[in-house]
Amino acid sequence: MLAGLLKAMRPHQWVKNLFVVAPLVFAKGLDDVDMVLRSALAFVLFSLAASSIYLLNDLADVEADRAHPVKCKRPIASGALPVHVARTAMAVLATLACAGSLVLNAWVLAAIGGYLLLQVAYTYKLKHVPYVDVLCIAAGFELRVLAGTFALRVPPTIYLLVVTFLLSAFLGFGKRMHELQAPSAGKTRSVLSKYSSKTVTVLLQLTALATTTTYVIYTLDPHTRAFFGTDYLAATIVFTEFGVIRFMDLVRNRADADSPTEQMLKDWPFLLNLVLWAIAVVVVIYVT
Known part of the structure; x- marks a missing residue:
């Protein structure tokens, strides 16, 4: 079950959250230990938030995935990860991401919270609207960059x-x-x-x-x-x-x-x- 949970969290997709770290590089902060630690924490928190959304996506599409020849092998659709466990993990990951962001500052919480709200809207409505769905993807990356700048307390x-x-x-x-x-x-x-x-x-x-x-x-x-x-x-x-x-x-x-x-x-x-x-x-x- 743990293996299924880890797979459903899609850690290979965390590479997208390197956009959170981009402000560190361009703010000339790689040689500042405090800035590096703050940026690393923001990266981890955003990754937790993203994984909670991946679980939400799979929960929302579980019936369709079960009928799909390839997606039926996903942990939730295949039964490797029980639905109730996935729901609990989703809530825990989102809560950890939001609560942890307060260690940095409220602006990071706003960026991560905004990302979560955007992705919920995307999952249930906006992904069905042509062109708007792509703009939602772009907005998600914007929020990654903003989270990174807010964590460093530097202007974007x-x-x-x-x-x-x-x-x-x-x-x-x-x-x-x-x-x-x-x-x-x-x-x-x-x-x-x-x-x-x-x-x-x-x-x-x-x-x-x-x-x-x-x-x-x-x-x-x-x-x-x-x-x-x-x-x-x-x-x-x-x-x-x-x-x-x-x-x-x-x-x-x-x-x-x-x-x-x-x-x-x-x-x-x-x-x-x-x-x-x-x-x-x-x-x-x-x-x-």
Whole structure:
């Protein structure tokens, strides 16, 4: 049962909560022990909140999952994790996330609480509304970044919030485009029948362009260069460009993958590029 609970909590998805840690890097806080500890705690708390939502999603879809050839193997649908245990775990995780956030400050509680409320609305209503569902995903990442900045007691930068929103929307539309290309589109996710492939294609291209353009502007902004004391952050632009192009390639040419957002975390060129970008950013900010 414990193994089933851990699987249902989807710890492999916690990588998304690295957005909580992003403000630490760009606030030049990696060499500040107190800031690192506060950021780490915020990451853990957001991960607990996210896991409670994964349990909620599986509880809400349990009957549909039991009739699905693949999803029937999920812990709750298969019976490996009893429904009453899943409900209790969901409540405990959400409570721990909210109560623990008070160790940091009330603003972190507001961000995590807002995320939980948004995801409840998404699970029961908003995921059935085309385009709004993707905006909800983007809003969830915005709340991750806000939780990270609130934990550090630093003001969120407009650039970080804008790039996060555009990037997460880009990934969301990429996932929808990939799903629309599947033969079973409309069966695996009912909202897909309300989507237009042409519209999603345009939105995917626009968010890709907007994401990279905003990042370029950020690296070249005089305030950015003055804050970090270097002009070399622009050298990281090439990694963001490659990452966006590689993801679009996964969306268009990997129809056999379950999800492009899952596939990109298994794609070695994408992962290598991500690691190189992270190293380059740290070197530029903290060494040059």
